Amino acid sequence: MIGIGLALALASTSAHCDAAIPQITLRPLQQAPTIDGRIDDAEWAGAVRSVGLCSQYNVELCAREAILWVGADQQNLYIALKSELPPTGDLLTRGVPDGDRDIIAALSDDSVELVVHPHLGATTGDRRYFHLIVNARGAMFDRSFDEAKPNDAISTAWRLQGWQFANQLLDGSWHVEIAIPFAGIGATAEDLRHPWGLRVCRNWQREWDQSRWESIAAPYEDIPTMPRVEFDPAAPVVQVLSLHGEGKPRIELSISNPAAAPADLAVFISDTWSRNPPSEFTRTFPVLPGAQETVTFEPPHGGPEGAHHTIIRVTRPGVEFPLYLRDFTWRLERPVERWATTREDKQAVQLQYKVYPYYRKLKVRVGIEALASKDKVTGAEVSFARAGESKPIAHERLAFADYAVEIILDTPELTAGDYEVRVTLAGEGVPTEPVIGKYERKVFPWEHNRLGLSDRVIPPFTPIQVKGKVLSTVLREHELSGAGTWDQVTSLGKPLLKGPMLWRVQTGGEEALVAPGALKVESSRPSFAVTIGSFSAGSIKAKVRSEWEQDGMAKVRVTLDAAPGKQIDGLSLEIPLDGSQMPYIHACGDGLRFNLAGKTPEGDGLIWDSSKANRTNIVGTFYPYVWLGGGERGLAWFADSDKGWSLDDTTPTVQIERQGGVLLLRVNFITRSTSLDAPREIEFGLQATPAKPMPEDPVNWRRWIGQSYESPEVQPFSIIGASYYYGCMNFDFYPREHDLSIYEAFSKARDTGEYDEAFVTQWMEGYRRYGIEPGTDQWAFYNAHISAGMRSAAGTPRAQGWLWTPYTNARGMGYEMAEWPTFQDEWVNFPYHERSKSGGLAYDICPVTSFQDAAMWYYREMMQCFDGIYWDNIFMAANFDTVAGGAWVDEKGRTHPSMGLWAMRDLIKRTAVLFNEEGRPVFANVPHMTNTNIVPILSFANINLDWEWQYGKRDFQDRFTPDLTVAETIGRQCGNIPLILAGGFYDEKDPAWEWCMRTRLGVCLVHEIRVWDWHPASHYAMYEKLFDFGYGSPDCRVYNYWDEGFPLKVTGVDAKGIVMANGPRAIAIVTDYSEGGQCALELDLKALGLPPTVKAKDVESGEAVEGAGGRVSFPLKKHDFRALLFE
Amino acid sequence: MAIAWMGLPLTLALLPNVAAPQAPADPRADPYVADPTLRSLMDWVTLRLTFDADSMLPDMAAGAFEPTLHGTPQFAEGVKGRALVAGGESGGAFLARRLNAPLETRGAISLWLCPLEWTHVNGGNTEFLMTTNFSLYLQRQGPLHNEEGVVTRQEAVQFLMLSEVTGNNCLAFGTEDWPLGKWRLLVANWSWPVMSFSLDGGEFQSVSVKQSPTEANFGDLLVGSAGGEKTLMDELTIYRRPLTLDEARHLYDALKPPAEGQR
Known part of the structure; x- marks a missing residue:
């Protein structure tokens, strides 16, 4: 059997494969060396010494140095090996000893490998020889070979018993001492009468080499090539002391004669440098008893380009077996880097x-x-x-x-x-x-463009107006204070505050008196205004700058002046909201599907703080977003990061207290004693809601229907839910290789209403360049998407007024995009990221300025066939980039992330402005904002897409509470049409499907929510009846249950309702949110302007419902809905 | 679900109940020795458990190597030699992390997995390697469905980092379509703040944590698991640098099972 490694090594054997194998004669040691892992020259003076071991690669002496001693006495064979350590001064030692188990891993470590054949030449009796590998920890692999069993020679069960092994790292070398008991290898006194075979190898790691005594690369079990060891009690001891000295060859031998009789010796040394003729040294001399002779030979050296071939032979007259024979090649100059x-x-x-x-x-x-x-x-x-x-x-x-x-x-x-x-x-x-x-x-044409940045007011926003202390934006008036806060904000004609917002400042452990400054209007344009306030509190002075935008969003920047030597202990903003108008709360951290949305907690005193809120990667106590309000009116406070703040690690950033009729929203910016040796800047935002009116153009928002409804009275819109549909390879800005022919083809299909099969076929051919071939899953994947994209284009004809919106991902990007290598560092949320050319990210991008610039450029290209932009993953996520991302590092070295709030806002705002700039005032811009109704981010869009969660077959009433729905989903706070995903249940044949869809319709009707996906026909029929009634027309008044004065009283069941009135008629719809029961409705006819004679009938069936005077009663199944027409 | 056979779950019945095999007669036939790429890779190993001796004792350990058993580990035929059964009634072992796993700097883990008793319906998590302070995991997240059959927890093999300093981040490969009995190779790299994850020698997915961890972010190691659905794990190896894509591919090619129908 030939080992694979050695078989490879054989192939590389070069010039000296015919070199003589080493031969040595051992004289019994007078005193056994101490096997302690420290090689003492004196202890090993009686052993034969050799310098260098031959690499398996070229059979020259390995550049890594080693010295070998071999000795014996009557009981043991002794081997010492001293080998060079790497510059790191350590060995690789990982193999773990495990009793008698063979540890192959020893071979992956720095190790010593031996083959001992004590029965060399035997033809009868014990004919075994032994192979062992051991690492510095003593983990060993060993086996025996039996020449007597050629067909079953190997026994891995054999284990060397009674051996001694010790090693140490000393003076830059690995010292290994080994004593192998003759008894352990079956050697007898008789075996000392014939030569043994002995291989000694140093297995090096970093990098790997096997260097061995002999100059022949042969399999370990190959007997003829094993070095030979003879035993002779009369033999002098030969030690090779060195091969070089002071930069030149210097072969030095020591020969000692411990015997009682003189020994005649012949020393022959031959050295050949490169192709020079050999230089030879011959000396014959006697060594007297107890004497030691030294022989030195300095052959010529021709330089580093040549190797030395050296033969050292020490013999005794009349004795055939040499005292010492070694035939090897070596180089004087050693490479500097001998180690990996x-x-x-x-x-x-x-x-x-x-x-x-x-x-x-x-x-x-x-x-x-x-x-x-x-x-x-x-x-x-x-x-x-x-x-x-x-x-x-x-x-x-x-x-x-x-x-x-x-x-x-x-x-x-x-x-x-x-x-x-x-x-x-x-x-x-x-x-x-x-x-x-x-x-x-790479330099791109979109860099630093101004698309979407023009200074214009886009409907339904109205110009900002500033009159005295009142700054007005659409639907809201803000009464400003000299302290830079708001004394009052009126939304839809009603004040939201119970009193002025107040700064709270603590210094010296006490509450400081805050004195407001004077209000200044720094600038005022229709789309942007800047107001300046200020306050002082003792030695603390602050400037408060507010930048106002047309959606009523005020970005507030508080600058605390430097006050060397002064401390500030606390700074908070208190906002006394009218509690009666704040039944709902929505609080968002850095993530989604875990954010609080629902009823404002009951009780007095502290009712909620941000320590109770969910977060993912926010550092410390910072919390970024809280909104309190009703179905529309309310107030949002928010911040992108706590940069410039000074927070302890315990006090919540946001606290909400109920004090009688006041709901106090407190935001803590400084919660620990903080030096003001330098100015400190704190930034946050305020925005009253609703941010804008609900869409009215081209039709009232209630008449916007997703997907396939076709009627001149409605605004149909469709979203294609992946970028693959329009030719992208990943979450990209543009189709494959920026080939915009697909936009042209889709645009044509929208004009003609025809599916362009030839184009689809042609486009598919382009995927072959990416190794995507017909018949593969990838081909089928892309073919399905491109075909569906084309069908969608043909199915959303412009002539019918369709708005067609493509998927994009505000937090995703494909690495194959040309922009990625250049801009990935600005765009990723990570402090650092890999630089890969394939793959992509789905959730970890932040749309910073350069991303926005690219997006605007490519969105404008999309406009040739699309009518809006859909953004996946509109939520706040921690951005740990300290340059582009706004993250910052605190005094403890912690990186505090930003939330991407401003970047997200800017992306959506610029897109709205871009559409306006391009003369496209009607669009369907859709942020997918599951569980993150963050008004400053969403206010420039016009459709919110929610509910990508709680999927399954459950009734929709069991998925989301009405409170969550109002606080998060209905879109009114932003002025956006509410849209939801279908709910993850698509199997029409499932017996549960029809009912599940009915529960969805009930929830959607009551909350005026639209569904993205395809609707059952019965749902379209219901909407047709509502539209026929006038729903969504200027004459039709709609009343929602969350508003004051809701003109419908529901008793008997836990149900939510909606009322729409048109002239003397009204429709009331209720859906059960509990266990169903006998439902009694009482319409406030007077408020609705309906006569007392109205009769009720079921909108779906047309059947009359018993009752009078606007009062009806009927059984309502659990989670069912009923729509009644009163006329 | 496992099918009963002779009163035993079939998968258990299939577990070869034989003694650990002896080492091969020729150590150089071992692919980690014979293959130059794998051999070079072995220089970077800090911890390696092949389970070939039906033992939790590491084959290689740069640091302390004495395991402390956790439960009663079970072993079975592996992708090479023997394997540890993770999950079910099996167990694992605690091992020192110091020198054995350079989690605080940079490194990699390679691990072969084979689903043994995966139901793809409901099952707990099966940890293959985790730190004892619950900060770093290589695990299979078992699936969970609600009463309607809707997935409420995706089944996936995951490489997770969870700590206050680093924040929580995760890389995952879905396992919904992993058949029983097929061996898969995971390679998890970290060079903080970046962590990456490869399946069967494929492209690495990558994410970054918010901040690089420190020594204090990690406890010791727990190899194997007594919970979750039974999974075979084999050739668990930790390296002191991340592996390249070529190396991950090479590891996969070196031991990958024969293609379907070629067994």
Whole structure:
């Protein structure tokens, strides 16, 4: 059997495969060495010594040095091996000893490998020989071979017993001492009368080599090539002391004669450098008893390009077996890098970087925690240069703390091309080669465009007006104070506050008296205004700047002036809301499907604080969003991060207290004693709701229907729910390879209403370039999407007024996009990220400025066939980027993320403005905002898509409470049409399907929610009847149950209802939210202007319902709905 | 669900109840020795459990190697040699992390998995490797369905990092369509803040945590699990650097089972 590794090695055997095998003669040691792992030359003076072991690769002496001693006495064979350690000074020792079990892993460690054949030449009796591998921990693999059993020679069950093994790392070398008892290998006194076979090998790691005594690469079990060991009690002892000295060959031997009689010796040394003729040394001399002779030969050396072939032979006259014979090749010059540890060290340097073309910054982090030589590193230099150029365009010295350093460098404007980030460590014995990271700068036509940034008011917003202290935006008037807060805000004609907003300041452990300054209007344009307030509290002085936008969103920036030597202990904003108008709460952290939406908690005193809120990756006590209000009217407070704040780790950021009729919303910005040695800036936002009126153009929002309803009285819209439908490969801005022919084809289909099969076929051919072939799952996937995209285009004809909106992902991106290598660093939420060219991210992008610029550019291209933008994943997510993302690092080294709130808002706002700029005032811009009704983000869209959760077959009344629905889903706070996903139940044949859909319709009718997906025919029929009644027309008044004065009283069941009135007629719809029962309705006829003679009939069936005077009673099944027409 | 046979669940009955095999006669025939790429990769190993001796004792450990048993580990035929049964009534072992798993800096874990008793209906989580302070996991999240059959917890193999410092992040591959008896290779890399995850030598998925962890973010190691649906795990190996895609592919190619129908 030939081992695979050795079979490979044989192939590489070169010039000296015919070299003589080593032969040595051992004289019994007078005193056994102590097997303690410390090789003492004196202890091993009686053993034969050899210098160097031959690499398996070229059979030259391995560049890594080793010295071998072999000795014996009457009981043991002794072997010592001293071998060089890597610069790291350690060995690879992982193999774990496990009793007598053979540990193959020893071979993956630095190890010693032996083959001992004590029965060499035997033809009868014990003919076994033995193979063993051992690592520094003593983990061993061993086996025996039996020449007597050629067909069953190997026994892995054999275990060497009674051996001694000790090793230590000393003075840069691994010292190994071994004593193999003759008894353990079946050797008898008779066996000392014939030569043994003995292989000795050092298995090196990092990098791997097997170096052995002999100059022949042969299988270990190959008997003829085993070095030979003879035993002779009269033999002198030969030790090769060195092969070189002072940079030149110097072969030095020591020959000692411990015997009582003189020994005549012949020493022959031949050395051949490269192709030179051999240089030979011959000396014959006697060695007297107890004497030691030294022989030195200095052959010529021709330089590093040649190797030395050396033969050392020491013989005795008349004795055939030599005292010492070795025939080997070696090189005087050793390579500097003999170990892979140098390369490992380089790999162990962790270089992370981000390049920010928009910000002209380079962020670099260098970590050397995994570097073996980390304690030798004295510093580093980072440079940023064009690839192939040595002159850096930015560079800096780095000083490590705790084996890591991070720095942000300024860079010049980066022109197109390849760049490199290079880090070079400083220090003795550390990797000298720079660690290099690559960066590709492409320049795109969209960079720094102004699309969607024009200064215009887009309907239904109205120009901002400032009159005295009152700043008005659509539907709301804000009465401003000199302290930069609001004294009152009136929404839809009703005040929301019970009193003025107040700053609370603590200094010196006491509440400070806050004195407001004077209000100033810095600027006022129809779409943007800036107001300035100020306040002082003792030595604390603050300026409060509010930037107002047309949706009534005020971004407030509080600047606390520097007050050297002064401390501020607390700063809070208190907002005394009218509790009677705030029945609902919605609070959002960094995530979705876990946010609070529902009824404002009952009780007095502290009723809620942000420590109770869910969050994912927010650091500390910061919390970003709280809204309190009713079905429409309310107030949102929000912030993108706690940068500039000063928070302890316990006090909640947001607290809500009920004090009688006041619902006090308190926001804590400073909750610990904080020095004001430098100015401190705190930013947050305020926005009263509703942000705008519900859409009226081109028809009232109640007449917008998703998917396939076709009627001139409604606005149909359709969303294609993946970017694959329009040719993207991932979450991309544009179709495959930016081939916009698909837009043209879709546009044509929308004009003609015809499915363009030829185009689909042609487009599909393009996927072959990506290795996607017909018959594969991938082909079927893309074919299904492109075909469906084309069908959708043909099915949303412009002539019928369809609005057709494509899926995009505000938090996703495909790596194959041309922009990715250049802009990924600005866009990802991560502090650092991999630089991969395939794959993508679905949830971890933040649409920062450069993303928005690209988006606007490509959205404008989409407009040739689409009528809006759908954004998946509109929620707040922690962004840990400190350059583009707005994250910041606190004094404890914790990175506090931003939430992406402003970036999300800007993306949606710019898109709305872009459509207006492009003369497209009617659009369907759809943020998919499951459980995140964040008004400042959503206010510039016009359709909210909710409920991508709680899927299944359950009744919809069991999925979402009415309170959650009002607080989160109905869209009124933003002025957006409420849309939901279907609920994840699509099997029409399932017996439960029809009922489940009916419960959905009941919930949707009562809350005026639209469903994205296809509706059952009965649902369309219901809407047709409502539209026929006038629902959604100017004459039809709609009353929702969450509003004051709701003109329908429901008793007997826990049901929610809606009333619509048109002239002398009204429709009331109720849906059960509990267990059903006998439902009694009482319409407020007077309020509705209906005569007392109205009769009721079922809208669906047309059957009369018993009752009079607006009062009816009927059984209502659990979660069923009933619609009654009163006329 | 497991099918009963002779009074035993079939999958248990199929577990070979034989002694651990002896080491191969030629150590150089081992693919981790014979294959130059794998051999070089072994230089980077800090911990390795092949379970070939029906034992939780590591084959390789750069640090302390004495395991503390947790439950009664069961073993069965593996992708190579023997494997540990994770989940069910099996157990695992605690191992020291220091020097064995460079979790605080950079590294990788490779692990072969084979579904043994997966119902794809409802099942708990099966941890293959986790830290004892519940910060880092390589596990299968068992599926959960509600009474209507709707998935309320996706089944997936996951590479999770959960701590206050790093925040919580997760990489996952869905396992809904994993057939019983098929071996799959997971490779989980970390070079903080980036963590990445590969299945069967495929492209790495990546995410980043919010902040790099420190030594204090990790406890010791727990290999194997007494909970969740039974899964075979084999050739668990931890490295002191992330693996490249080529290396992950190579690991997969070296031991991947024959294609369907070729067994």
